[in-house]
Amino acid sequence: QVFFLPMLGAIADYSHIRKQMLILFATMGASATVAMFFVTAPVWWLGGVLFVFANLCFGASIVFYNAYLPDIASPEQRDRVSSFGWAMGYLGGGLLLLFNLIFFQFHDALGISSGLAVRINLASAGLWWLGFSMFTWRRLRSRQPQRELPSDTGYFSVGVRQLRQTLRDLRHFPQTVQFLLAYLIYNDGVQTVIAISAIFGAEELGLDVGTLSMVILVVQFVAFFGALFFGWLAGRTGTKRALVISLIIWSVVVIYAYGFLYDAAGFFILGVAVGVVLGGSQALSRSLFSQMIPVGREAEYFSLYEISERGTSWLGPFVFALVNQFTGSLRLAILSVILFFVVGLVLLVLTNTAEAIAEARRAELPPDPLAA
Template sequence: MTVTDDRKEQISWYFYDWANSAFSTTVVTLFLGPYLEGVSKAAADSAGLIYPLGIPIAYGSFFPYIVSLSVLLQVLFLPILGAIADYSNIKKQLLGIFAYIGAFATMGLFFVQGSNYMLGGGLFLIANLAFGAAMVFYNAYLPEIASPDRRDAVSSQGWATGYLGGGLLLVLNLILFLNAKSFGLSEGLAVRICLASAGMWWAIFTIIPMLNLRVRAQRKALPAGQHYVTVGFKQLAHTFSQMRHYPQTLTFLAAYLLYNDGIQAVIALASVFGAAELGIPQTYLIATILMVQFVAFGGALAFGWLARRIGSKLAIMVSLVVWVGAVIFGYFIPANNVPLFFVLGAIIAVVLGGSQAISRSVFSLMIPAGQEAEYFSLYEVSERGTSWLAPLFFGLALQFTGSYRIAIVSLMVFFIAGLIILTRVDVRKAALEAGNTAPAHG
């Protein structure tokens, strides 16, 4: 495999993050949850129950259940798709296929109205599953387009571009939503337009990477009597048996699962903490979400620069120390103090993209050439498959102490545990174990 460091190809790769981040910000973070809850409520009986597939559930639980189901399906299917992509060398085609499945499903959310919650749930299920699948193939391109010493910078610039793109569309959608009456729109129609716009954004900007990403290795011939699905299962089984030969990779993955679980919990629960404990009004919570998008753009670039100066591993460790400081700072914020909540959001934003971007580039150094999609599918699945641990820890802390402050500061356990395990990782040794060129600075 030839790594080219071609600037045009790298910029095209960045644009997929620009494209799909609209789904994360506009659909998942802000608009779909409350809107689909309203649609589900319209379909509920007098007891507040709806009956998808004949199963009685509370209407407010429908969207969380659909999110959980979509993650479960990713856990089941992504490793097989990754193995098929590596064996067949069609990850570019699979990236395009799943990106457009997700984009068109998202556009279809425009037609969800009234009490048609099943349509909304089904479309989101398809879109979120496709989003996760496409991310596997997108991430697997990183080792092909960036040499080891450029990888931190390229990964960071991809994350930064995503924050900028997702934030820009979110600003436009908030302008539309908050001024719906001025545009002659009902609130519901404005939300549906916002949801559909995320799919259109995703579809339009995916054209750029599809035009410019290269296909490098040759497709392998299928053994007689086999097809890609059966070969994918066999290749995945081989990968699992092979992973024991890469102890440094496994150690890094264990550290990442812990600290990234803490990151995802803070992202998901910070607004709950702000509203329930600090009494931050909804308008300021939305403003904080917007601010985070744009500060995270600079933070991702800054950590790419930091990794070049002090090494990738140390840069991640610095970010984890800041994460610990952030949750401790959150514990001490007085109620109704909007400025300090903004400061907390800014601190989180600075390390948010950087810690994740540098983690991705470090992992890409530790995986064998030709198996990028397989390993990144396990990376994606491992992240999502354990993403319930920190929220559960938060919930238990809240239940037993009755304090959101103790619950939020308890998440430092995940950052500290991840940091301790990360100290045992030798990035250069991991790269050499996987048969790759080690970076100049680990």
């Protein structure tokens, strides 16, 4: 995705086919997810191929999806719109997960094996993705490109050349780069907490699968309200300040897990706290970054944003595993994750977001270096 997404982003900004590319990659990703129904023991490798392909397509479709935010919402509306989008995402994910868990719970009564029930649930995720995407496609308008494709250049060539140009141009946006670095670090902390919470609950607290599943559901539904709350908070305090508050809460969550979490009740409390800040930190990060993008380069820059989210997602779990390996303590391992929130928070506080927004506004599309 590090090479794939920026090139697609550049192509989308030079063409009127952003909506078509969103449709294409979402359809391919959803279809690959549905096809996981056919993964059985003799063709176990097919699951890996389909998962990687679906993940690539999801990353690409999210780039085009995020790039619509500056088009459909003014700077004053973006916190609210972005927060509502994340809130609906968590609500939808929670509802589907609830249906899947109920279906799996009663698979015997339905005369279905557990393996078949899992495969049906996997396919249902693809159908859910495709179905709600169609709802969006019917109402989302196509966008005219801000930049014209040079007559002697194809889309692939312009994608490669514009990627080089984008990387060179980043030196003109130092505050935006600093924000991306902050996001890369603190979001890695967010993804790590999500990834290792179930491991911590099962191995450190001895919780069963049923309890863990219930907590995951709690996180999904609380995140719906959390995203809406932080959208409201940003309107009252400012986006950056609300985002700083969310990172402070994330740090408190890690400290709580390290020193005060010992039973199932505490794990539910942890789930509620995670849900409150999860949607908020993600929604506000997106809306704040959307204001730091030069006009006409939305997909291009959101591809870099997506890479910041996915490119180092292995680092947090690696640090967690490393600390656990050397100390033999899951509590010390989860405490180590606070480093990502503290460093990300410091970088965010030091980022002059007003200057980053001004840098984007001062950037002029013409003269286009590729056209020249």
